[in-house]
Amino acid sequence: MFNKRVKVKDLLASEATGQEVTVMGWVRTFRNNQFIALNDGSTNNNLQIVVELGMLDENTLKRITTGASLKVTGEAVPSLGKGQKMEIKARSLEILGDSDAEKFPLQPKKHSLEFLREIAHLRFRTNTFGAVFRVRHALAFAIHQFFNEKGFVYIHTPIVTASDAEGAGEMFRVTTLPFDNPPRNEDGSINFKEDFFGRSTNLTVSGQLEGELAAMAFSEIYTFGPTFRAENSNTARHLAEFWMIEPEMAFYDLEDNMNLAEEFIKYIIRYAMEHNREDLDFLAQRLAEEEKALPQDKRSEMGLIEKLEFVMNNNFERITYTEAIDILLNSPAYKKKKFQYEVKWGIDMQSEHERYLVEKHFKKPVIVTNYPKEIKAFYMRQNDDGKTVAAMDILAPGIGEIVGGSQREERLERLTERMKEMHIPVEEMWWYLDTRRFGSVPHAGFGLGFERMVLFVTGMTNIRDVIAFPRTPKNAEF
Numbered sequence: 001m002f003n004k005r006v007k008v009k010d011l012l013a014s015e016a017t018g019q020e021v022t023v024m025g026w027v028r029t030f031r032n033n034q035f036i037a038l039n040d041g042s043t044n045n046n047l048q049i050v051v052e053l054g055m056l057d058e059n060t061l062k063r064i065t066t067g068a069s070l071k072v073t074g075e076a077v078p079s080l081g082k083g084q085k086m087e088i089k090a091r092s093l094e095i096l097g098d099s100d101a102e103k104f105p106l107q108p109k110k111h112s113l114e115f116l117r118e119i120a121h122l123r124f125r126t127n128t129f130g131a132v133f134r135v136r137h138a139l140a141f142a143i144h145q146f147f148n149e150k151g152f153v154y155i156h157t158p159i160v161t162a163s164d165a166e167g168a169g170e171m172f173r174v175t176t177l178p179f180d181n182p183p184r185n186e187d188g189s190i191n192f193k194e195d196f197f198g199r200s201t202n203l204t205v206s207g208q209l210e211g212e213l214a215a216m217a218f219s220e221i222y223t224f225g226p227t228f229r230a231e232n233s234n235t236a237r238h239l240a241e242f243w244m245i246e247p248e249m250a251f252y253d254l255e256d257n258m259n260l261a262e263e264f265i266k267y268i269i270r271y272a273m274e275h276n277r278e279d280l281d282f283l284a285q286r287l288a289e290e291e292k293a294l295p296q297d298k299r300s301e302m303g304l305i306e307k308l309e310f311v312m313n314n315n316f317e318r319i320t321y322t323e324a325i326d327i328l329l330n331s332p333a334y335k336k337k338k339f340q341y342e343v344k345w346g347i348d349m350q351s352e353h354e355r356y357l358v359e360k361h362f363k364k365p366v367i368v369t370n371y372p373k374e375i376k377a378f379y380m381r382q383n384d385d386g387k388t389v390a391a392m393d394i395l396a397p398g399i400g401e402i403v404g405g406s407q408r409e410e411r412l413e414r415l416t417e418r419m420k421e422m423h424i425p426v427e428e429m430w431w432y433l434d435t436r437r438f439g440s441v442p443h444a445g446f447g448l449g450f451e452r453m454v455l456f457v458t459g460m461t462n463i464r465d466v467i468a469f470p471r472t473p474k475n476a477e478f
């Protein structure tokens with residue numbers, strides 16, 4: 001059998017000293033023709049392999065280069081070096097794959113994140129990305145565990161749809177029509193009846209509408225899947241393809257919704273703190289080093305671990321949109337004209353406003369509720385004041401909006417009226433409106449942007465660095 005190996009993480013946690021083991025992985029460094037630092041991705045800790053002088057011929061020694069893959073069998077012995085309790089005294093060593101040292105782009109030194117983005121196919125093999133993607137995995141797992149423990153049903157909503165869930169028109173079209181000569185109607189418009197689905201379709205921007213249909217049967221459901229937005233936002237917080245978690249709950253009002261969202265965020269942070277402490281410590285140190293280069297006022301007030309503990313152990317602030325605008329209008333930043341964008345009731349708050357509230361004013365996550373209806377989606381429940389809707393956004397330090405959600409408009413008349421006002425095609429959405437025709441109930445839900453959550457937990461600062469192969473305007477490499 002080829003694969004009778006032990007993973008480095010398990011080995012280092014074991015009491016295998018004195019036993020013969022087989023390990024496999026990639027060379028990080030090779031010193032003095034004797035000491036190999038081997039990494040297999042199970043942990044950021046490299047395993048030291050000691051090659052006795054004279055054991056390998058000249059040619060094999062030359063082939064042990066950074067990036068090469070090895071199979072090593074030998075005895076686990078206590079390590080004399082500091083920082084590690086165990087190393088392997090090699091008895092046999094096989095090179096599984098060579099790596100030309102001249103051509104391999106990853107050198108055993110610090111590379112910039114920008115450079116690593118250009119070699120995203122190899123960046124998994126660095127300490128930083130090793131840690132980021134193990135934490136990302138843990139968060140995904142924790143999300144399923146959280147909802148499973150609560151009895152929510154995981155629904156896979158479609159990727160290809162004919163509707164625009166957010167009504168914002170930021171969709172990628174899906175078609176098999178030839179774009180140089182598409183079939184046309186008599187009036188010159190494109191005839192989508194000839195298209196693959198017999199109608200115009202796009203990649204989904206959100207699974208919410210289909211999620212609502214399922215919640216009308218299972219009471220509590222969630223989706224966790226890829227979503228796509230053709231918004232031309234070239235920022236450190238936006239992706240054209242991102243993953244979203246969208247729970248949808250029957251018999252929930254806005255307050256129930258906020259309570260669930262807060263509990264959920266705390267739960268998944270706690271999971272990562274308990275299961276990925278080594279990686280988080282590494283990332284905390286990385287962030288601290290990175291921030292040393294920044295001017296004092298640009299540095300975070302808390303270290304990464306401290307920040308995560310703080311969020312886990314403190315209640316989120318809850319304010320209305322109207323209160324948020326008042327705080328901004330009365331802020332020193334506003335008075336000193338520090339905001340680039342206008343502040344007044346009715347604005348869609350810009351990132352500078354959200355970050356002021358969270359980072360300067362409250363210094364903790366903030367849930368903002370009851371936004372003006374003009375700046376929110378058609379499905380949100382209309383409040384009695386006639387001006388606002390039962391929306392809630394969660395704003396996180398360093399990130400801004402991390403969750404967007406609302407209580408849904410469950411009253412058929414009110415909903416259809418609002419859809420018409422907002423030019424949402426009422427007839428095409430007959431299936432959505434059926435939920436309000438047959439046993440409609442108060443219900444609510446939210447969407448958590450998965451990559452923004454990963455950013456928050458890992459302390460990384462660019463969203464392109466927490467998804468394996470980012471899709472952004474003018475970029476779809478790999």
Ligand code: 4AD
Nearest residue numbers: 206208238239242246402403404405445446447449
């Ligand atoms: O606020 P949004 O647009 O809300 C919805 O899509 C609702 N259907 C959710 C619901 O109620 N079920 O998006 C939800 C979250 C945002 O708060 C943000 O974290 C993330 O998705 N998000 C993005 N993340 C990365 N890149 C983008 N372009 C994003 N757009 C939204």
Ligand code: MG
Nearest residue numbers: 393401403404
């Ligand atoms: Mg939003």
